[in-house]
Amino acid sequence: MYIGIDLGGTNIAVGCTDDNGKLLSKASLPTISGRGYKEIVKDMASLCEKVTSDASADMSKIKAIGIGSPGTIDSDNGVVVYAGNLRMEKAPMARELRKYFDVPVFMENDANAAAYGEYTACGHDVSSFVFITLGTGVGGGIIIDNKIYRGFNGAGAEIGHMTLRMNGIRCTCGKRGCFERYASVTALRRMTERAIKENPSSKMCEWVRQRGHVSGRTAFECAAEGDEAAIRTRDKYIRCVAEGILSVVNVFQPEILVIGGGISKEGDVLLKPIKEFVLKRDFNKFMPKTDIRIAKLFNDAGIVGAAMSAKLRLTK
Amino acid sequence: MYIGIDLGGTNIAVGCTDDNGKLLSKASLPTISGRGYKEIVKDMASLCEKVTSDASADMSKIKAIGIGSPGTIDSDNGVVVYAGNLRMEKAPMARELRKYFDVPVFMENDANAAAYGEYTACGHDVSSFVFITLGTGVGGGIIIDNKIYRGFNGAGAEIGHMTLRMNGIRCTCGKRGCFERYASVTALRRMTERAIKENPSSKMCEWVRQRGHVSGRTAFECAAEGDEAAIRTRDKYIRCVAEGILSVVNVFQPEILVIGGGISKEGDVLLKPIKEFVLKRDFNKFMPKTDIRIAKLFNDAGIVGAAMSAKLRLTK
Numbered sequence: 001m002y003i004g005i006d007l008g009g010t011n012i013a014v015g016c017t018d019d020n021g022k023l024l025s026k027a028s029l030p031t032i033s034g035r036g037y038k039e040i041v042k043d044m045a046s047l048c049e050k051v052t053s054d055a056s057a058d059m060s061k062i063k064a065i066g067i068g069s070p071g072t073i074d075s076d077n078g079v080v081v082y083a084g085n086l087r088m089e090k091a092p093m094a095r096e097l098r099k100y101f102d103v104p105v106f107m108e109n110d111a112n113a114a115a116y117g118e119y120t121a122c123g124h125d126v127s128s129f130v131f132i133t134l135g136t137g138v139g140g141g142i143i144i145d146n147k148i149y150r151g152f153n154g155a156g157a158e159i160g161h162m163t164l165r166m167n168g169i170r171c172t173c174g175k176r177g178c179f180e181r182y183a184s185v186t187a188l189r190r191m192t193e194r195a196i197k198e199n200p201s202s203k204m205c206e207w208v209r210q211r212g213h214v215s216g217r218t219a220f221e222c223a224a225e226g227d228e229a230a231i232r233t234r235d236k237y238i239r240c241v242a243e244g245i246l247s248v249v250n251v252f253q254p255e256i257l258v259i260g261g262g263i264s265k266e267g268d269v270l271l272k273p274i275k276e277f278v279l280k281r282d283f284n285k286f287m288p289k290t291d292i293r294i295a296k297l298f299n300d301a302g303i304v305g306a307a308m309s310a311k312l313r314l315t316k
Numbered sequence: 317m318y319i320g321i322d323l324g325g326t327n328i329a330v331g332c333t334d335d336n337g338k339l340l341s342k343a344s345l346p347t348i349s350g351r352g353y354k355e356i357v358k359d360m361a362s363l364c365e366k367v368t369s370d371a372s373a374d375m376s377k378i379k380a381i382g383i384g385s386p387g388t389i390d391s392d393n394g395v396v397v398y399a400g401n402l403r404m405e406k407a408p409m410a411r412e413l414r415k416y417f418d419v420p421v422f423m424e425n426d427a428n429a430a431a432y433g434e435y436t437a438c439g440h441d442v443s444s445f446v447f448i449t450l451g452t453g454v455g456g457g458i459i460i461d462n463k464i465y466r467g468f469n470g471a472g473a474e475i476g477h478m479t480l481r482m483n484g485i486r487c488t489c490g491k492r493g494c495f496e497r498y499a500s501v502t503a504l505r506r507m508t509e510r511a512i513k514e515n516p517s518s519k520m521c522e523w524v525r526q527r528g529h530v531s532g533r534t535a536f537e538c539a540a541e542g543d544e545a546a547i548r549t550r551d552k553y554i555r556c557v558a559e560g561i562l563s564v565v566n567v568f569q570p571e572i573l574v575i576g577g578g579i580s581k582e583g584d585v586l587l588k589p590i591k592e593f594v595l596k597r598d599f600n601k602f603m604p605k606t607d608i609r610i611a612k613l614f615n616d617a618g619i620v621g622a623a624m625s626a627k628l629r630l631t632k
Contacts, residue, residue: 253467
């Protein structure tokens with residue numbers, strides 16, 4: 001058995017899995033970011049005990065614990081080098097958690113962990129795999145030959161910060177025109193807000209009046225009801241996602257590319273036009289094509305991936 | 317000893333290397349593309365014998381032959397699946413060359429081979445390496461853990477066909493806004509031609525009148541002489557190259573990134589602003605930075621890389 005910990009800005013989610021990554025139990029506590037890492041690890045430890053006992057086991061059965069954390073991670077040493085939204089710097093989290101349990105603890109960047117989770121859910125016989133998550137930002141994870149690709153310094157796979165439009169919208173990273181600025185939920189909300197202003201008779205206006213806010217679902221739901229402005233907004237957004245995925249396919253030609261994050265729950269409405277756009281235009285006219293899919297694990301990808309990447313580290 | 321063959325649209329260049337990739341001899345013949353692959357392989361065979369005897373050896377000393385070819389290559393089977401500029405389809409070149417010599421023959425895409433050549437020239441202790449060549453197009457090669465990364469179908473590493481400007485200039489590949497359309501010599505010539513039209517008093521006009529044509533050197537040479545319009549053109553071009561490299565760094569965070577192709581001979585004039593732009597903006601504020609360099613082998617990279625990738629295949 002393994003434990004996976006998905007440390008987020010809002011929640012600490014912990015799960016216990018069997019040796020194949022099947023989730024047996026899970027539990028969570030609020031992160032309350034801004035606390036010192038020792039306080040957070042204390043909560044992680046109590047969640048580890050809870051999920052283990054919920055899975056009718058005890059800590060002696062746990063072979064390794066994996067932690068997925070946002071930010072820049074030194075995975076060799078189990079340290080959060082820097083995580084802005086956790087207000088954390090140089091936090092030796094793995095070492096701290098080892099104070100509670102005599103079990104190997106490994107750390108991974110959260111997007112890499114989620115990617116590895118989705119990868120294990122696709123089976124282990126895939127030579128190249130890319131995961132793109134459409135959330136507040138756009139995250140990425142790359143698995144090559146059953147190894148998480150991190151770059152030489154651990155900071156790689158930042159697919160959301162490929163340029164999609166040179167001199168385009170300014171990104172939180174400081175540069176302009178990042179894929180993330182056109183393909184995140186944040187971007188979809190921006191496009192939706194603009195469309196609402198320009199189309200005051202759109203169904204989207206009523207949608208927002210009823211709920212009090214614009215969300216990533218506004219355009220998709222109103223488009224499904226046939227609203228013209230919503231259809232245009234949705235299609236414009238999907239086109240941006242597809243453009244970025246096309247770049248990724250031309251560079252990686254991965255065997256499988258999985259789209260995750262909240263918006264991926266739209267399923268075929270999102271997937272079909274992306275596949276059509278990408279597979280018609282990719283720089284590969286004669287060889288088999290990348291299999292583009294929607295994520296399977298969704299919110300559990302981080303937990304399962306943290307657990308399974310710990311297993312991988314243990315056995316290599 | 318190994319033999320490397322760099323099959324281009326214009327020339328077949330063949331070289332003999334020692335076991336460490338040191339080039340001992342080289343020779344070439346015109347490709348005369350449009351000929352059947354058997355004719356081309358016949359010339360390859362005579363060049364193999366020539367370079368081997370020029371290196372004071374005979375074919376019995378050759379451990380393997382590598383062929384780098386443009387187009388889509390099935391490297392498992394040594395077949396050119398499709399190469400537009402060679403007007404070649406489903407050509408089983410490796411098998412054909414084996415008719416001449418009882419030596420293992422391996423095939424590789426030409427950009428991958430050149431990347432592997434530059435990689436070996438950087439030493440073998442680099443975990444991740446990206447090569448970008450600025451020529452008629454923009455080619456790429458990716459080496460991860462001493463393996464050429466090709467994607468699952470062999471068609472990967474098409475870095476020139478990442479989108480740099482969504483809905484931008486139409487590319488020969490059919491999509492729009494590819495990195496290649498802004499960073500190739502072709503792009504630089506286009507920018508130079510436009511600048512000449514808009515600045516009839518620029519030194520570039522005189523440069524072109526003397527030589528009868530615009531080249532990739534026009535803007536760089538006139539900029540070195542202080543011509544304002546040339547400086548703007550050169551800097552605009554370098555900025556486009558840097559933008560694409562920044563995307564590559566954010567995705568790969570490679571230990572070394574090498575810039576090759578004709579324009580890379582500009583050296584520091586090209587390299588310094590690229591490094592400054594990329595290393596200030598990349599999504600990595602706390603970890604060591606990618607080492608961005610100019611190519612070492614230039615035109616020999618294809619030969620050396622084909623030879624050394626054959627060595628790699630032989631030993632794996």
